Amino acid sequence: MKAASPRPDTRSFSLLSLTVAAALALHATHLPLWLSPPLALLLALRWLGFRRGRRFPALLRYALVLALPLGVIATYGTLFGRLPGAALAVGLLVLKLTETETRRDVHIAVAFAAFTLMSALLFGQSLPHTLLVCAALWPALAALLALQPSAGDTRAILKTAALRLAAALPVALIAFVLIPRLATPLWGAPSLQQARTGISASMSPGAIGQLLVDDNPAFRVGFDGPIPPRSARYFRAVVLWHFDGRTWTPGRAAQHLPLEPVQAPGPALRYTISMEATRQTLLPALDMPLQAPTGARFTAERTLLADKPVDHGLRYTLDSATTYRLQARLGARERALALQLPANDDPRTRALAARWRARYGDNAPAIITAALRRFHDDGYRYTLMPPPLGRQQVDDFLFDTRAGFCEHYASAFVFLMRAAGIPARVVAGYQGGYANRVADYLLVRQADAHAWAEVWLRGRGWVRVDPTAAVRPDRISLGAIAAAQGAGARWYQAAWLVGLRDRIDVLNRLWDQTVVGFNALRQRGLLTRFGVDPQRWQSVALALGGALAVVLALGLALALREPVAARDTLGRGFDRLERRLARRGHRRQPGEAPAQFMERIAGNLPAAHASTLRELSTEFVRLRYACTQPVSRLAVRDWTRRAREFEP
Numbered sequence: 215m216k217a218a219s220p221r222p223d224t225r226s227f228s229l230l231s232l233t234v235a236a237a238l239a240l241h242a243t244h245l246p247l248w249l250s251p252p253l254a255l256l257l258a259l260r261w262l263g264f265r266r267g268r269r270f271p272a273l274l275r276y277a278l279v280l281a282l283p284l285g286v287i288a289t290y291g292t293l294f295g296r297l298p299g300a301a302l303a304v305g306l307l308v309l310k311l312t313e314t315e316t317r318r319d320v321h322i323a324v325a326f327a328a329f330t331l332m333s334a335l336l337f338g339q340s341l342p343h344t345l346l347v348c349a350a351l352w353p354a355l356a357a358l359l360a361l362q363p364s365a366g367d368t369r370a371i372l373k374t375a376a377l378r379l380a381a382a383l384p385v386a387l388i389a390f391v392l393i394p395r396l397a398t399p400l401w402g403a404p405s406l407q408q409a410r411t412g413i414s415a416s417m418s419p420g421a422i423g424q425l426l427v428d429d430n431p432a433f434r435v436g437f438d439g440p441i442p443p444r445s446a447r448y449f450r451a452v453v454l455w456h457f458d459g460r461t462w463t464p465g466r467a468a469q470h471l472p473l474e475p476v477q478a479p480g481p482a483l484r485y486t487i488s489m490e491a492t493r494q495t496l497l498p499a500l501d502m503p504l505q506a507p508t509g510a511r512f513t514a515e516r517t518l519l520a521d522k523p524v525d526h527g528l529r530y531t532l533d534s535a536t537t538y539r540l541q542a543r544l545g546a547r548e549r550a551l552a553l554q555l556p557a558n559d560d561p562r563t564r565a566l567a568a569r570w571r572a573r574y575g576d577n578a579p580a581i582i583t584a585a586l587r588r589f590h591d592d593g594y595r596y597t598l599m600p601p602p603l604g605r606q607q608v609d610d611f612l613f614d615t616r617a618g619f620c621e622h623y624a625s626a627f628v629f630l631m632r633a634a635g636i637p638a639r640v641v642a643g644y645q646g647g648y649a650n651r652v653a654d655y656l657l658v659r660q661a662d663a664h665a666w667a668e669v670w671l672r673g674r675g676w677v678r679v680d681p682t683a684a685v686r687p688d689r690i691s692l693g694a695i696a697a698a699q700g701a702g703a704r705w706y707q708a709a710w711l712v713g714l715r716d717r718i719d720v721l722n723r724l725w726d727q728t729v730v731g732f733n734a735l736r737q738r739g740l741l742t743r744f745g746v747d748p749q750r751w752q753s754v755a756l757a758l759g760g761a762l763a764v765v766l767a768l769g770l771a772l773a774l775r776e777p778v779a780a781r782d783t784l785g786r787g788f789d790r791l792e793r794r795l796a797r798r799g800h801r802r803q804p805g806e807a808p809a810q811f812m813e814r815i816a817g818n819l820p821a822a823h824a825s826t827l828r829e830l831s832t833e834f835v836r837l838r839y840a841c842t843q844p845v846s847r848l849a850v851r852d853w854t855r856r857a858r859e860f861e862p
Contacts, residue, residue: 222320222361224265225368229357230320231261233327234307236350240334240343241304246289249301253308260311270312278309296336303330317361324354341725352376367847370783381769388761390732391740394748413451413496413642413663417621418461432644432663433489433498434723435656441649442483442500446536448666448678449498449658451643453515459556460607462625462640464513467551471514474676476502477542478535488723489528495520498643498658500534501678507532515639516540527726540676544637552637552670560608560629567633578636578671585630586684589623592616596686620682624665627681637670641678653720783847784837787854791830798862809835815862823862830857 222230234257242250256278260270282305283293290298307330310323331350334343356375360368456465482504489497497510497518506512507530510520520528544552567581574580588594593616600618603610608629611622624640631638645664647656666680738748747753792802792811800815812831816824833853 220317221315222317226317226320226357226360227264227314228261229353229360230314230323230327231257231311233324233331233350233354233357234311236346236353237307237327237330237334238304240331240346240350241300241337244297244337245301245304246285248285248289249305253305257308257311260308264314269315275309275312278312279306282306282309300333300337303333320357320361324357327354339730341722344725344729348379352379355379367783367851384765385762388758388765390729391737392746392754392758392761394734394737394754413498413644414494415452415496416461416463417454417625417640417642417665430660431490431719431722432658432660433487435500435647435658436486436488436654437656438484441654441656442536444646446501447645447647447656447658448501448664449644450501450503450515450517450641451496451498452517452641453513453668454640454642455551456554457556457625457629459559459605465551465554467547468514471548471551473512473514474516474541476504476516476535477539478502478504478537479539480535480537482533482535484531484533486529486531488726489524489530490726491524491526491528493523493525495523497524497528497530499532500536502535502538502540504533504535527730539674541670542673542675544670549637549670552639553632553635555629555632560606562606562609562613563626563629564633566612567630570630571634578669581634581636582631582669582679585627586679586681589627589681589684594623594685596682621665623681623685624667627667627679631667631669639668639676641666641668645680650719652717653723655723657719783854784834784850787850787857788834791857791860794860795862800862808838819862823860826856826860827862830860 235254238250238253238257263270283302286293286298286301286305289301292298293302307323307326310319310326314320314323328351331347331354334347352372352375355378356371359371359375452464453468454462454464455468456463483500485500487498497507497520499516499518503512503516503518506518509522510518510530513519541548570581570584574584595617596619597617598619600622601615603615608626611618612626612630621642628638628640642663642665644658644662645666646662647658649655650657664682666678666682668676669679671677734748741748741754741757744757746757788808795815796802800818802811806814809831812827812834816827816831819827830853837849837853
């Protein structure tokens with residue numbers, strides 16, 4: 215059965231190989247390191263071997279088919295799930311090319327490649343990622359068209375494939391809007407949307423560092439009024455009380471504290487946050503939130519926790535006070551938590567704090583100033599790649615390495631304050647953000663993750679202190695990446711790049727809101743406006759059938775408007791020649807055959823031109839009607855070139 219199917223030509227196999235390479239590239243970011251390079255090498259070798267007419271060794275193929283699932287199981291412990299399933303599918307797709315020897319194999323491989331390409335959307339549904347998946351379908355469809363005997367040249371095949379993909383867009387749009395959506399994915403994956411962890415509920419050296427180089431959006435903020443200045447853009451997410459010498463955590467005792475009272479003498483600022491999926495319950499809020507939104511609650515420190523993990527994009531509206539007094543009176547339990555330190559750790563830091571305490575006494579602002587002056591004047595530097603710290607990490611940072619980013623400075627500062635008898639705690643969240651001038655909203659990226667300190671001062675309550683600003687003020691004015699790059703970050707603020715980023719992010723925001731965020735609730739609201747009840751299958755089926763009928767009718771009308779002449783390369787070349795002759799007054803009569811038409815015209819031309827036109831006529835009739843085998847592309851290309859150069 216398999217031998218009866220003819221062998222595909224090199225062009226169709228090359229287009230298939232390009233499709234498989236695109237699928238491999240789209241999955242490469244989440245494939246194990248041991249798998250992607252060998253698959254890329256195997257794909258290249260197979261493509262070269264097919265061009266040279268060589269078959270892939272059967273024993274080697276069988277060995278690879280057995281080794282692939284064993285390697286996936288060794289890496290993930292199972293064959294089921296998104297990551298192991300993707301690794302297995304991509305590996306089998308590349309191995310499928312090693313046995314592709316017939317046109318039937320090409321059809322099967324293209325179908326498998328389309329499935330593998332669609333599975334890449336399980337790992338990301340951003341606008342660029344989706345466009346890349348759609349673009350990868352182009353060579354897949356072209357590979358199928360190249361198998362047809364009258365396919366024409368490669369340029370015509372690619373054009374036809376692009377037109378057919380474009381023609382499928384209306385049907386895809388109808389299916390996207392009308393087909394009912396499930397509350398949870400059918401295959402049991404936790405979420406189709408790629409979630410980024412973001413800020414976590416603990417902080418240790420290096421915990422935030424991986425976020426500071428992540429330029430992906432964390433959330434977007436739309437304000438009812440003007441966007442606040444960058445120095446006021448502190449979005450608190452979690453307050454950390456307990457320190458064990460290495461890691462800051464909220465601590466169990468803090469869970470039973472009462473809600474800290476806040477006094478807000480000034481007007482409140484209203485804003486709406488559109489948050490990306492994180493699979494966590496932490497909800498960032500601009501200092502200082504005054505109320506919790508629906509589906510969330512306050513912690514004692516006025517940070518927000520969602521009732522369930524944010525597995526999909528989330529929008530919530532808040533009122534915050536930029537001028538406030540938080541917990542004017544500090545209770546005994548809160549004071550004990552805010553002075554807690556691990557026993558016998560970091561003796562040099564304790565000694566430094568004791569000297570400040572002896573010099574300044576109960577003057578807490580003077581001690582705070584001394585700490586900030588030390589960070590500013592004593593050779594400390596801001597870097598996203600700090601040296602590693604030892605067991606006494608605060609001592610190592612303050613007296614030896616003197617290099618780090620926000621979490622190092624916040625941790626060391628709070629330790630110093632507590633050792634000097636000043637209640638203090640660490641706050642983690644986001645700071646800064648990028649004001650989009652095109653759509654007037656604030657874009658906060660993962661790279662804007664930040665940690666700062668809060669100290670309790672008599673008569674003022676909890677006061678924010680950002681020790682990182684004492685080391686690198688441009689961390690607050692420019693952001694983490696720009697501060698780490700120093701003077702080399704000026705290109706990041708170039709006017710043309712700022713405008714380009716604004717427009718690109720507006721597109722990303724629109725895509726997230728209208729496509730990625732089009733859930734069952736939004737679908738129900740949209741369809742109800744047009745009288746379609748999503749709860750009744752008869753109503754949905756009627757709307758789906760009607761929409762498809764309209765699209766098919768429009769497509770049929772467009773098809774009937776096209777000339778009857780064949781749309782292959784040879785037919786298009788003859789159409790161009792006919793139009794050029796018509797412009798010179800030589801029009802083809804209704805029902806006149808091409809040979810009769812050109813012979814009639816040749817009788818009215820000079821001898822040289824008549825001879826050339828008769829040669830074109832004879833060759834056209836031979837290529838169109840007299841060939842029992844598929845026409846040579848070179849012969850067709852030569853005829854179209856000569857017809858294009860003919861001038862009557």
